[in-house]
Amino acid sequence: MLCLSSIIFTFLALLAFAKGENCESPQFKITSYSTKDARLTAESAAQVEITVKCKNGKQPSTLYADINGQVVPCAQSAGSPGKYYLGVSAATHKQLAKGRTSVKLYDDDTYSALRKTRTDDAAKAVKPFGEVDFYHPGASFGPWLPSEFIAVIGFGLVWWAAYRERSKILA
Structure with a gap:
């Protein structure tokens, strides 16, 4: 009987540990690099580095970014936990707007809720994990x-x- 209760207790403890915690009070730091000279390239591109710090130290396993209605996964840094990279490109220089661009970030839970929505109104109701802005100075000719x-x-x-x-x- 003692062995069975210890097995059940261990199983429940592992189940609680495996569920894990979510990131609490995320803070974001953004660094971005973008195309500046339009004479050298026909396309505009930006690289956004997102650093996430959580109050409880638990980092999201993956991040997804919504840029102008298009949701793309962010690449995670192997050497630095909490660092994610996002590449943005546009076929012409006018498509990547000059100025601030808002990016909605989703973790696994919020992205799952976003995927389950069927209408645009329902998708707008899903609260993102976080929202950041990056600045693109525009391409100079x-x-x-x-x-x-x-x-x-x-x-x-x-x-x-x-x-x-x-x-x-x-x-």
Whole structure:
């Protein structure tokens, strides 16, 4: 009888431990990098690094990001728990809006609730795990002529003027 009760107690303890805890009071830190020069590429892209710190120390196993209605999984850092990476790309520079872009984050539980919804109104009712903003400064098309080209043209004009004056003096 003692053995059976200890087995049941151990099973219940393992079941409670396996269920785990959810992240309490998440705090987010964002670092983003994005396309700045439009002359070098036809597409805009941004890389967002999201650091999550929970009050109880329990990190979400996976994060999903909702950007403009498209939900994509975030990559998790193998070496740093609580760091997630999100890649955002757009086919043209105008599609990735200049300024702040809001990103809704979902953990496993909230993403499961989001997947179960069938209408847009029901999806709006699902509270995300968190919400962050990242800033994209926009792609610059820069000057029409690069400064190196203007410097070479200026050097050529100075050389031509000096050569011409030298020819007049020696002639």
